[in-house]
Amino acid sequence: MRITKYPRLSVLVMLLLSGVLLLWQHFGMNRVIRIDGRSGLPMASLDDRVSGGASVARLIRSDDTVALHCLLSAAYEWPFCEMSIRLTPKEEGIDLSRFEFIRLGVEYRAPGTRNLRFYLRNFDPAYGKANDDTTWKANELSFVPAVGGEVKTIPLYSFNVAGWWLAELGIPVEHAGPDLRHVRMVQLSTSGLKDPGEHVITVRFIEFHGKWISREQMALVLVALWVALAVGVLVNDLRQMQRRLRHSRRREEDLRSLTKTLQLENKVVGELARRDPLTGVRNRAGIRDELLREAELAQPDRPLAVIFIDLDHFKQVNDEYGHDTGDLVLKQFTHEVSNLIRKEDYLVRWGGEEFVLFCPNTALASAIQLAEKIRLHLRNLDWEGGLHVTASFGVTVLAREPIGDCLKRADEALYQAKNEGRDRVIARRP
Ligand SMILES: Nc1nc2c(ncn2[C@@H]2O[C@H](COP(=O)(O)OP(=O)(O)OP(=O)(O)O)[C@@H](O)[C@H]2O)c(=O)[nH]1
Secondary structure, rough: OOOOHHHHHEEEEEHHHHHHHHHHHOOOOOOOEEEEOOOOEEEEEEEEEHHHOOEEEEEEOOOOOEEEEEEEEOOOOOOOOEEEEEEEOOOOOOOOOOOEEEEEEEEEEOOOOOOOEEEEEEOOOOEOOOEEHHEEEHHHHHHHHHEEEEEEEEEEEHOEEHHHHHHHHOOOOOHHHOOOEEEEEEEEEOOOOOEEEEEEEEEEEEEEEOOOHHHHHHHHHHHHHHHHHHHHHHHHHHHHHHHHHHHHHHHHHHHHHHHHHHHHHHHHHHHHHOOOOHHHHHHHHHHHHHHHHHHHEEEEOOOOOEEEEEOOOOOHHHHOHHHHHHHHHHHHHHHHHHHHHHOOEEEEEEEEEEEEEEEOOOOOEEEEEHHHHHHHHHHHHOOHHHHOOOOOEEEOOOOOOOHHHHHHHHHHHHHHHHOOOOOOEEOOOO
């Protein structure tokens, strides 16, 4: 499962996993090492004869039990009998530090006090020799065995290091504490002041109980897992934020370029709406703003000339040569006229084959001259398809009047030109 994809699910799974692991650690994961008559471990007995005493210890194994029969003698100052069990031939021994408690199925029959000493002998080259078990650390516990087949349970933290061992070997203080990491031997001993007579230590079993994974280890594992998960979720959040930021930036850029395109398109569409699609010159709507502006700017010493131009007998062109030829004539007309006027003049298709020329800062006489020039140019032109095309002109200038009155006057002049035979220029003063 990818944390990056399902952060919430990961937390839920982690919660469940933690619960399961904790419960498992608490109720399961049990680890038990059992020593009994069937274990087949090497066992031995020892008595105070090694120190000059007269006690006699004997080890008797049966199917289920191991018994140390000891005839304790008062001949020696510190009489003792003991049995020892080698847990492993390996030098590193067994690590009992993670075990929690010992269950002792041990009985002790004795004439006087009934306490026994239990030793866990730990080997460490820092203070002992591998081949001399007397140098192995004597982790010691004194206890009174249960009676009547009961079992004694003792926590492992109850062990201390035997004072006599520390003193005999002159152990430095840094090695004086209990150590159960390399236990190689278990011992049960009558040691201490005991009444002479028959002492019998019967071992049914010795069990070391622990967990495969300690609570502390489990806590560490869980903390590590949670930290890893938290880091994963945080990194994921960070990445998502970066991704969203990148995405929104991209969208912003897209929107910006879209707006730009739309603005451009609007401009183009606006421009197209202001122009005549056939000839490309302005149409009425396209000249409106400029015309109003020029009308405002017009003064007696800076007049605005208006020239109405209408192609003569254009219907005949269409009828005789076809509409397409008519279109070509209209295009050629605007092309020719555009070449004859200044760039500040406006040629406008007023409708059909009728055009208006607005010439700012042009007196009536100049406007008439221009109209004449255009008229002559048109009539002498080689038209498409060898046609002969002429035009009529109505000329005036704008006085202190509404622009509509001026247009009307120019239109009337044109009407007159038509009536008087066409192919001519008629001017009207305001
Ligand atoms: N080919 C073409 N013809 C057009 C266009 N617009 C208008 N016309 C034609 O122009 C002709 C104008 O005819 P009329 O109004 O009778 O004018 P005329 O034939 O020029 O006669 P006069 O103006 O009196 O000289 C009509 O036949 C219209 O169909 C256009 O965009 N293309």
